[in-house]
Amino acid sequence: MKRGRKLGPLLATGLVASNMIGSGIFLLPASLATVGSVTVIGWLIGTIGAVLIAMVLARLGGVVPVAGGPCTYATRAFGRFFGFQANAIYWISCWTGNVAIALAAIGYLASLFPQLNAPLVSASATVILIWMLTLANILGPRFVCQIETIAILFGLAPILIVATVGWWYFDGHLFIASWNVTHEPAIRVIPESLVLLFWAFTGLESASIVTSVVENPRRNVPIATLCGVLIAAVVYISSCTAIMGLIPAAVMRDSTAPFADAVKVILGPVAGAAIAVAAVLKATGTLGGWILMTAQTGRAAAEQALFPGLFGRTDAQGVPVVSLLWMAVVMSATVFLTISPTLGQQFGRLISVSVILCLLMYIYACMAVLYFRRWAPGAVALAAYRPVALAAAVFCVVVIAYSGLSMLLLTAGIIGLSALVYWIFGRRWGAGRESGAVSSG
Numbered sequence: 043m044k045r046g047r048k049l050g051p052l053l054a055t056g057l058v059a060s061n062m063i064g065s066g067i068f069l070l071p072a073s074l075a076t077v078g079s080v081t082v083i084g085w086l087i088g089t090i091g092a093v094l095i096a097m098v099l100a101r102l103g104g105v106v107p108v109a110g111g112p113c114t115y116a117t118r119a120f121g122r123f124f125g126f127q128a129n130a131i132y133w134i135s136c137w138t139g140n141v142a143i144a145l146a147a148i149g150y151l152a153s154l155f156p157q158l159n160a161p162l163v164s165a166s167a168t169v170i171l172i173w174m175l176t177l178a179n180i181l182g183p184r185f186v187c188q189i190e191t192i193a194i195l196f197g198l199a200p201i202l203i204v205a206t207v208g209w210w211y212f213d214g215h216l217f218i219a220s221w222n223v224t225h226e227p228a229i230r231v232i233p234e235s236l237v238l239l240f241w242a243f244t245g246l247e248s249a250s251i252v253t254s255v256v257e258n259p260r261r262n263v264p265i266a267t268l269c270g271v272l273i274a275a276v277v278y279i280s281s282c283t284a285i286m287g288l289i290p291a292a293v294m295r296d297s298t299a300p301f302a303d304a305v306k307v308i309l310g311p312v313a314g315a316a317i318a319v320a321a322v323l324k325a326t327g328t329l330g331g332w333i334l335m336t337a338q339t340g341r342a343a344a345e346q347a348l349f350p351g352l353f354g355r356t357d358a359q360g361v362p363v364v365s366l367l368w369m370a371v372v373m374s375a376t377v378f379l380t381i382s383p384t385l386g387q388q389f390g391r392l393i394s395v396s397v398i399l400c401l402l403m404y405i406y407a408c409m410a411v412l413y414f415r416r417w418a419p420g421a422v423a424l425a426a427y428r429p430v431a432l433a434a435a436v437f438c439v440v441v442i443a444y445s446g447l448s449m450l451l452l453t454a455g456i457i458g459l460s461a462l463v464y465w466i467f468g469r470r471w472g473a474g475r476e477s478g479a480v481s482s483g
Contacts, residue, residue, distance in 0.1 A: 043456040044055075045052040050257050050262065051261075051262045051265045051266055051269075053432040054256050054262050054263070054265070054270075054272050055266040055269045055273070056248060056270075058245070058248045058266050058267055058269075058270025058271070058274075058441065058446045059269075059270040059273040059274050060243070060247040062242065062243060062246060062270065062271070062274035063198065063201065063250075063278075066199065067201060067242060067281070067282075067441055068150060068299070068300070068301055068321050068325060069145065069146045069277065069292055069298075069300065069385065069386060069389045070141075070238070070241060070242065070282065070288075070323075070389075070393075071151050071282055071285050071297075071298075071300040071301070072240070072294055072295055072297050072298075072385070072386030072389070073295075073386050073387075073390035073393070074235065074238055074239060074282065075223070075286075075291040075292075075294035075295035075297075075300075076221070076223070076224075076291075076295050076387075076390070077222070077223065077224060077231050077234070077238075078220050078221050078222045078223040078224065078231075079217050079218075079220045079221050079236045079283070079286035079287075079291070079293050080221050080222045080228055080231065080232060080235075081232070081235045081238075081239060081282070081286075081464050082279070082282075082283050082286070083228070083232050084145070084233075084235040084236050084239050085275075085278065085279045085282065085283070086241060086279075087236065088235070088236055088239050088240050088242075088243060088391070089243075089271075089272075089275040089279070091236075091240070091243075091437040091438075091441070092240070092246055092271050092275065093268065093271055093272070094430060094433050094434035094437060095243075095246060095404050095407075095408075095434045095437070095438070096246050096270075096271045097110045097267075097268065097427070097430050098170065098257030098263075098266050098407055098408055098411055098427060098430060098431050098434050099111065099112065099246065099247055099404075099407055099428045100263055100264035100266075100268060100320070100405075100408060100431075101144070101411070101424060102410065102411065102424070103116050103256075103259060103263035103264070103267070104259055104260040104261070104263050104264055105424055106118070106184050111247045111248075111407075111456045112128060112132070112247055112403045112404060112406055112407040113125065113128040113129045113132055113343075113403070115406070115407050116128035116403075116406040116407065116408040116409075116410060117346070117348070118410070119127075119406075119413050120409075120410070120413070121408035122348065122468065123461075123464055124406065125346070125348055125466045126343070126348045126349075126468055127395045127406075127460050127461070127464070128162055128403055128461070129339070129342075129343040129346075129348050129349065129449070129461045130343075130349075130463075131350075131402050131403050131405050131456070131460070132339060132397045132399070132400070133336065133339050133340055133343070134217065134456065135244075135375055135396045135397075135399035135400050135403070136332065136335065136339060136396075136478070137336050137369050137376075138373060138376065138392055138395050138396040139241075139244070139332070139392070139393070139467070140243075140329060140333055140336060140369075140373060140395040141172070141373050141376050141377055141380075141392050142167045142331050142392040142393050142396065143325055143328055143332060144171050144172050144325070144329055144373075144377070145164075145168055145377075145385055145388060145389050146321070146325045146389065147168075147171060147321075147325035147326050147329065148164050148167045148168045148171065148298075148323050148324045148385070149164075149317075149385045149389070150298065150299035150302060150318045150321040150325065151167070151298070151300040151318070151322050152164060152297040152385070153298055153299035153303070153314075153315075153318045154319070155182065155317060156316055156400070158298075159298060161381050161382070161383065163383070164385060165377050165378055165381050166349065167371075168377045169373075169374045169377050169378075171329070172329075172333075172370055172373050172374060173328050173370055173374070174305055175326070175330040175333055175371040176333055176366050176367070176369070178330060179333055179334050179361065179366055179369075180363055180366055181400075182362055186213055195476060197383070198324070199317060199320050200300065200301035200302065200304075200317045200320060200321050201277060201281045201446075202277075202281075202304060203305055203309075203317070204281045204288070204301055204304050204305065204308075205277055205280035205281035205284060206280075207290055207309075208281070208284035208285065208287075208304060209280075209284050210308075211287075211288060211307060211308050212284055212287035212288065213287045213288070214287060216287050216288070216289075216290060217283075217286050217287040219290070220286055220290060220291035220292075220442070222293075222482055223291045223292065226343050231466070232273055233441070233444040233446050234445075234446070235441065236259050236441045236444065237394050237397055237398065237441055237442075237444065237445045237446075237449070238394065238397075239278075239282075239285075239392065240391055240397050240441060241393040241396065241397050242274065242282075243271065243274070243275075244397060244400045246267060246270065246271050246274075246398065247403075247404075248270070254404055257450050264477070270283075272457050274360060278346070281301075284304075285300060285304045285461050287303070288304045288307045288308070289303055289307065291453075295384070295386055296384055297386070298384075298385050299318050299321065300318045301317060301321060302314045302315070302321060302369070303317040307315040307343070309336070313472055318376065333366065333369065336369060337362045337365040337366045337369060338362065338367045340353040340354075340362065340369075341354050341356070341362045341365060346405075348468075349437040350467070352364050352368075353366070353368075353482070355364045373473070374394050376392075380392060386445050394449055395449070396439075397441075398442055398445055398449055398452075398453050399453075401441055401442055402438075402442070402453070402457075404434065405435050405438045405439065407431075408431040408432070408434050408438070409431075409435065409436035411424050411427055411428060411430075411431035412428055412431055412432065412435075437460050
């Protein structure tokens with residue numbers, strides 16, 4: 043790519059921040075309301091952990107300026123098996139997150155059409171939305187990206203209104219009354235809330251994934267990653283803290299559109315309805331883009347012989363049709379398998395899975411730094427980051443450990459299943475050709 047067409051520090055920072063400040067935030071306050079406003083402490087801890095992870099990915103992106111981010115680092119550091127596992131984990135994390143985004147869109151639509159509040163009806167509507175955007179990607183992915191670009195202009199309005207104007211209507215007594223609705227020790231509930239709120243920080247790997255199109259990556263990838271994380275942290279902490287002082291936790295945890303409900307408190311019901319429409323547009327546009335990105339992730343892994351070849355099959359326009367259809371089937375099944383009494387509960391389950399898988403991928407990146415002597419051409423530059431990588435890895439492990447027994451069992455199951463799949467089929471995928479990963483040592 044020509045120098046003039048590469049991303050400078052400003053555009054790269056915008057990429058990281060916009061990918062993190064996605065439509066998933068629209069239902070997050072409802073999930074956090076099951077804990078209470080004590081989650082503001084979790085936000086501060088989560089920000090520190092996100093900065094540590096960002097520092098690791100920023101340094102790796104600067105020292106090894108190749109596209110692919112954590113998945114590529116794992117492949118280069120540890121070989122094909124861990125490369126397959128990192129790609130599989132990230133792929134599953136993406137489509138699980140896609141289901142959560144679809145739920146967010148239907149949740150805000152339900153604030154306008156209450157009939158959608160019934161669990162089975164909302165699940166059916168979610169599946170219809172997934173298939174509509176999957177077919178849109180097959181017929182015209184460029185059109186989907188154009189929709190996403192337009193949706194961005196409307197989508198940030200709900201969050202920014204609450205994060206700014208919302209503070210004028212902030213009720214300190216309400217905030218304190220909602221402090222800890224679990225009535226359990228804060229030292230226990232705060233770590234447990236990290237799994238939910240870290241959903242806001244997934245996407246911090248964006249700059250490292252597109253390193254090859256960033257101008258002067260050794261300088262700009264670290265700047266973009268760290269600045270993007272800090273910008274997103276300020277927006278999230280401001281909005282999610284303010285909303286706890288606008289709506290009682292007991293009410294918000296059952297809300298399908300917490301930001302729209304908060305804007306009703308600030309500007310009235312008409313504005314609340316407009317915000318709900320904006321949120322639906324943003325979530326729909328984001329979902330279309332992420333479905334495309336997830337399919338392309340599978341395609342890239344297939345081209346490296348880390349995934350089955352069918353994920354790399356494309357039509358005349360280069361669209362991975364088989365991968366898109368396969369994902370739509372899996373996401374549809376996931377919607378019905380995770381039906382819960384409220385959208386907030388279903389959303390919380392899905393983002394917990396997505397976040398834990400992302401954290402596993404981040405652990406691989408941290409371990410790559412600790413293993414730098416064997417693989418990295420910039421070993422000296424990485425040496426000073428070993429303490430940071432260790433601290434980031436410990437943070438990820440702690441968050442996963444506090445996710446609960448069911449999440450731990452699910453994580454172990456996914457890791458075990460991915461290992462089994464690789465040992466049965468993986469060598470066949472790569473037979474007769476190079477994997478595209480460089481294994482040194």
